[in-house]
């Protein structure tokens with residue numbers, strides 16, 4: 001059992017022993033939600049000219065709300081898009097129990113095709129679509145990172161979201177079925193002192209998927225799936241409220 005997990009169990013155990021609902025307890029595991037990229041370096045540009053940062057911000061804010069609805073204290077990192085460095089992200093997450101970095105995927109330069117949208121010369125690729133997840137073996141809790149990633153992936157697939165396997169061409173799988181990949185060098189994951197996952201929500205160069213990724217109802221649905229997965233992962237193995245007393249009933 002890792003130090004991190006002992007600490008979470010200890011805190012949750014204290015909350016349960018005090019007769020508190022874990023879901024509303026200040027002792028519940030805290031999560032950091034990182035908005036990928038910055039205003040100055042906003043990542044890829046979508047098929048219709050929107051920055052990846054704008055997509056990341058929408059999903060990260062919605063995910064933070066979904067986690068708060070489940071009783072988790074949440075720290076939203078880089079909401080203003082002004083964070084100084086990649087290392088500053090895990091530093092900003094310090095003291096939380098889990099870090100998820102929210103991104104949207106693109107394709108390689110040579111896979112792009114030109115097109116025009118509303119008078120703008122842009123590019124696209126419709127060959128790939130879907131989400132994927134990344135973990136680092138240089139993170140101090142790779143096992144918990146993989147577990148949470150695969151539970152998020154499983155939950156999303158159960159809801160009908162289909163993952164992409166395009167990243168399997170370059171990144172080894174930690175879990176093939178749920179499109180969880182190793183990406184050891186990712187700074188945000190490797191410098192984190194807590195388990196960490198990078199989530200790619202979909203491919204913004206895909207003209208159909210871009211529209212889905214901008215749809216508010218679908219963003220809420222995806223955030224709900226991720227939050228449900230994280231809740232399952234972080235509370236895994238803990239007794240439900242009242243379970244300790246249940247055996248003592250006459």
Ligand SMILES: [Zn+2]
Pocket residue numbers: 036037043052103104105
């Ligand atoms: Zn990104």
